[in-house]
Amino acid sequence: MNHLIIGNKNYSSWSLRPWLLLKEKKIPFEETKVPLYVEGSEEAILEHSPSGKVPAFVREGITVWDSLAICEYISELYPEKLCWPEDIESRALARSVSHEMHSGFFAIRNDLHMNCRKKMVFTKITSDLKTDIERICEIWKQCREQHADAGDYLFGSFSIADAMYAPIVLRFNSYGTSVGETERAYMDTILSNPSVKEWIAEGIEEKEFIEECEVVE
Ligand SMILES: N[C@@H](CCC(=O)N[C@@H](CS)C(=O)NCC(=O)O)C(=O)O
CATH class of the missing domain: 1.20.1050.10 (Glutathione S-transferase Yfyf (Class Pi); Chain A, domain 2)
Structure with a gap:
């Protein structure tokens, strides 16, 4: 199952990117939100993301972090979804x-x-x-x-x-x-x-x- 770890929707512009791509391309995923900059957020993010930053994407034991790298991985996992333009x-x-x-x-x-x-x-x-x-x-x-x-x-x-x-x-x-x-x-x-x-x-x-x-x- 695809699992996307994101920050607060109100503030986390980096998290919006892969989330929106998954939604728009109708790719099923589970999401976990980690509230940012509160007590315990650092540890909570590190449980999912080695960079200590969100977003992170986990699938079949593989973790990918950094919004653009996640978008690229999604593009490669689902070539039929044409995440990049065709030509x-x-x-x-x-x-x-x-x-x-x-x-x-x-x-x-x-x-x-x-x-x-x-x-x-x-x-x-x-x-x-x-x-x-x-x-x-x-x-x-x-x-x-x-x-x-x-x-x-x-x-x-x-x-x-x-x-x-x-x-x-x-x-x-x-x-x-x-x-x-x-x-x-x-x-x-x-x-x-x-x-x-x-x-x-x-x-x-x-x-x-x-x-x-x-x-x-
Ligand atoms: N280049 C990264 C930046 C990620 C980033 O800075 N995320 C912020 C939230 S929008 C974060 O996790 N901040 C938590 C912290 O720095 O402790 C990406 O594209 O994913």
């Missing part, structure tokens, strides 16, 4: 934008917290944050313009690239980040996705509060 050029671009997301955008990570429960305000936009936001808009626009005829996701059908960028959509939505028309339409696609709605609804119901992620500006 080689689109797949290469999908991997580029996914890895760019995974290895960068530090200003967004530091300054725009994911918090499904709340509308946030940002009063000071640093030049690094502006650069990150502009680059994300550029990526979404490029992918959407190239695949406009194939469906509403970055590469037409839902792929790992969408799983990687969905947490950014939630952050931009919380902060009311202004984006262009094409990027707004993509955000609406993600925000109206039933699995994303399910994640948000469950996040809103959670009772844990991580103070650092509750600062509104």
